[in-house]
Amino acid sequence: xxxxxxxxxxxxxxxxxxxxxxxxxxxxxxxxxxxxxxxxxxxxxxxxxxxxxxxxxxxxxxxxxxxxxxxxxxxxxxxxxxxxxxxxxxxxxxxxxxxxxxxxxxxxxxxxxxxxxxxxxxxxxxxxxxxxxxxxxxxxxxxxxxxxxxxxxxxxxxxxxxxxxxxxxxxxxxxxxxxxxxxxxxxxxxxxxxxxxxxxxxxxxxxxxxxxxxxxxxxxxxxxxxxxxxxxxxxxxxxxxxxxxxxxxxxxxxxxxx
Numbered sequence: 001x002x003x004x005x006x007x008x009x010x011x012x013x014x015x016x017x018x019x020x021x022x023x024x025x026x027x028x029x030x031x032x033x034x035x036x037x038x039x040x041x042x043x044x045x046x047x048x049x050x051x052x053x054x055x056x057x058x059x060x061x062x063x064x065x066x067x068x069x070x071x072x073x074x075x076x077x078x079x080x081x082x083x084x085x086x087x088x089x090x091x092x093x094x095x096x097x098x099x100x101x102x103x104x105x106x107x108x109x110x111x112x113x114x115x116x117x118x119x120x121x122x123x124x125x126x127x128x129x130x131x132x133x134x135x136x137x138x139x140x141x142x143x144x145x146x147x148x149x150x151x152x153x154x155x156x157x158x159x160x161x162x163x164x165x166x167x168x169x170x171x172x173x174x175x176x177x178x179x180x181x182x183x184x185x186x187x188x189x190x191x192x193x194x195x196x197x198x199x200x201x202x203x204x205x206x207x208x209x210x211x212x213x214x215x216x217x218x219x220x221x222x223x224x225x226x227x228x229x230x231x232x233x234x235x236x237x238x239x240x241x242x243x244x245x246x247x248x249x250x251x252x253x254x255x256x257x258x
Contacts, residue, residue: 004048009045010081013066015040016035040063051198053212055213055233062222087165091159091167091169097114103139132160132161132187133154160184209230216234218233
């Protein structure tokens with residue numbers, strides 16, 4: 001039985017960028033219209049063992065979200081191979097995947113089926129999910145009547161309580177009010193602390209990352225710049241940010257002088 005949860009083998013993801021939708025449509029019929037090619041991920045290789053907790057750092061556009069989308073199957077690599085072993089629960093778009101006409105309770109089963117969970121298993125988890133979401137009588141009201149915060153609470157409650165083997169969280173856990181955010185953090189700590197789930201965390205907050213993760217990967221322009229101990233990764237990332245800030249200041253000074 002493999003001890004590897006996630007493996008990237010020389011993975012590259014390219015996007016075709018057009019000036020507008022009209023150009024994109026014309027390109028279907030004419031080879032003369034050439035798009036700009038953007039490498040969101042460029043020849044990336046790494047392995048995450050089962051039970052590991054890993055933080056992904058990088059400025060906007062570094063390729064972090066693209067990596068997560070490929071792991072969850074939202075998009076696929078242009079080249080290379082990705083191996084994922086285990087049930088993935090992704091706390092990315094918490095409000096996505098709901099039927100607005102279904103009640104919150106019905107959407108628990110609907111969302112569970114989308115995640116490949118049997119009805120019997122969902123039924124066994126139903127009470128825990130409802131208790132965690134803490135939506136009161138709204139759990140039996142159509143989701144179209146929910147605020148975005150209520151939908152996010154239900155989404156988190158489902159994804160965090162399905163006993164994931166691989167848990168993916170994108171950015172800060174800013175779900176609902178302060179009390180509920182603390183509840184979310186506690187739940188993540190429970191899942192990670194048990195060591196039963198592999199945890200992949202994308203964030204700009206080095207402090208939060210250090211509280212959850214033991215390993216850090218730093219990305220820049222779609223490539224891995226550093227992979228190692230979380231504190232060493234934080235130091236490397238913060239140094240990158242400082243250098244980028246200094247460069248912006250120099251460019252700003254040159255414009256003023258010019």
